[in-house]
Amino acid sequence: MKIAIENLTKKFGAVYGVNDLNLDINDGEFVAFLGPSGCGKTTTLLTVAGIYKPTSGTIRFGDHIVNTTQPRDRNIGMVFQSYALYPHMTVFENIAYPLKLKGVSRQEQHKHVQQVASTMGIGELLERRPGQLSGGQQQRVALGRALVKEPDVLLFDEPLSNLDARLRLTMRGEIKQLQNRLGITSIYVTHDQVEALTMADRIAVMSKGHLQAFDTPEDLYDRPKTLFIAEFIGNPPMNFATAEIGGIDGKLTMQIGALTLDLPPKYAGKVGRGQVTLGVRPEDITLVETGGVEGSVFVVEPLGREDMLDVRIGDQSFLMLADPELRIKAGNTVRIQFDMDELQFFDLQTEKSLLWQ
């Protein structure tokens, strides 16, 4: 089922929940809505579900405008952060509830529930009540309930936030694999960029009710179109510095404070001259024995597999990653080198990328 969201606006009183949102979701696509709390991603999801009515704009399922269609007539399945299981019903009754409302016969209900339960690996829990299940099991029941009526669209509202880190990792893979196999168009709301990056075909980044970008995870990470995207995607976050682009005879140079670096010719014609915002990801900065730039280590944060260093060059700070085996301590002097092919440049005023449009 294709979903088209056109000029969608949802206001609560004078407050904009979503402001003029345009989004096309292809049939069978897995789309993540990513953004900080209060950015309008859940509002958009609930509007797609039909719980909220749009203030203006249209939502299409296939060719039908569903603006005023009741949630029960949209044939959607939804999984909530709180699981929203019905505590007074058994697992079986929970999963069978959508079928019961559809008027499916008892035998059919039984068959479908059994099938879904065995897919979800909860076949032996059917007689229990939600209160007797662990968080992971409850989430599986919720997923089963959303899947049992074979929906055209699956909606996820931060479904993994209440699980512990390890279970989250397993469930992430399971949901992705399930969606892939069933080919159901899915919208997945999350504030966790790792979830979005690993699961989604495309990510819609939202902020303050506006759509900031709608791209594949690779594009968002490697070719950020705005400063906001570059800042928001990636952990540890991208380093930013104000740089002065200069040079003569087609040879480009970049000056950061007292530091001057040569730029490869591939940036010529794109970055122009004058002040820009330079962006460089922590993993594109490496330690070198000789050459490079000298800096002093300000803070060392061990992350386990790597140490995160805060290296100061002049009064400019750069986050980078280093092998813990090197046992670098705060106060040490190190030489660092930028991967000059992976730099990002943004306009100082418009905050748009100078490289990707």
Place this chain on the structure above:
Amino acid sequence: MTTAALSQPVIPPDDSISNLSTILRALRSGVIVVLALGLLAALFQAVLSPIIASTGVEENVTTVLANALISLLPVFAYLACGSSARAAAPRSFMRAVIAALIAASLLFVGITAIESGLHLGAFQPRQSLQFTISQSDDGVLVDSVEAGGAADQAGILPGDLITGIRRDPVTLESLQKTIATSNIDDPLRLRIIRDGEETQLTARVGEGTSFEMSTLINSYVIALAAATAAVFFPRSWVAYILLILSLAPMLIGYAWLLIATFSVRTQGLLPIDAQGNVGGITLQNWRFLVDPLGSNQSVWTITLNTLIVAVAMTIMVILVASMAGYALSRMNFFGRRTFLSFTLILHGFPAVTLLISIFFVLNFIGKIPILGDIFGYNTLGGVALVMVAFELPLGIWLMKGFFDGISWDMERSALIDGATRWRAFWEIILPQIRPGILALGIFAFISGWNAYLIPQTFSIGTRTATLSVFLRQFIGDTAPTDWNQVAAVGIFQLIPILVLFLFAQEYLLNIYAGGLKGSS
């Protein structure tokens, strides 16, 4: 310091010093109790008592309390002594007992000194005619007379034979009792045979200052016993005993209520018969169960009336409150906040102020055909309707609170699963607040069952009377009230409520726990 010195056991404190300190600590506790209770008694006696007396109450409770405090004060002090000795010497019972006994003895000396100074206890002034008397064959023989005493002033001489007070003949015992129970300065007209002639002399009762050795000995024995008992008494029981003591008045009240229903009369908790002897157990008070007792309705009809009112009220309150509470919790509509605040104001509105206006409303309803026969003035339906109105504010707020506690997600989930709003409310939301509905239902039932003011006002005559109104008949304005009868009817009215509580207490507790703890 060497390691050898460190490893040596701690030197036990010198026994005599530790004994002394135990005694001193025990004594200190006793003294503190004496001072505290003494001050309290003085406060009652000197400050509160005059204030209360000035309001015109004759026998006031503070005097009684002060007297009780003073007479019990030494006992409490000795108990504190013993308890404190136990705490000071926790490992040795023997030492604690000895310390307690010594401390109690010292305290006894102190208290006795204070008593002699304040003329209390054994030194309490006693009513006396200040003569010595003995029993003889014909009457009471005066052996000696204290010079200047009451008997002397009255002109009584040694050798007089007292035969009676006024017309009543006396013995030694009855004379002593009469003197002891009269007040100071009361005149006693004594019939006396002196030298074979009968005369009458009036003696005014005076105050004897002599102290009684037996009283002193008794209190010393009490002191030692109390101190020893306190040593052995488990401290953890103290809390229970205090709780039981403070609960006792209530329990005694209930006990009386029950006993009274089976008695002709009661004296304290004892059933007595018309002559004042213990006995007089009767079922007469319960005859209202079979006999209409002057009212032209049997009690069973009236009970049925009460049941109809209570059940009708419960159903209406649950229906309206749950739906209104849901709307107020979940829907946004014009005037929602105003409505909520007005409901709250209504809850605080005294029902009495609205009685007259409600009468007009019910009277108006009564003129409508059909509807008027069910909900008009002087119908059970009308009474139930009015009480529903008074119960609703509380019910609506309660229900709103319960609905507020249910996550939106569950309802959204139901809608997405394919339910209509109504079906989601009925099948998903309502089951979540079942404890709240049950609790509200029980509240509504109890207030309907016990209601008095509204039924009394809006149902005249006995056709529509409820139990409370029926009970009121027994408290006569002109004839003396048979309180045992009232107690019986009261208990009869109480039984269903007790049964209800027995089965529903778990749900009632729920209301205070703030609704259900969902499993989601």
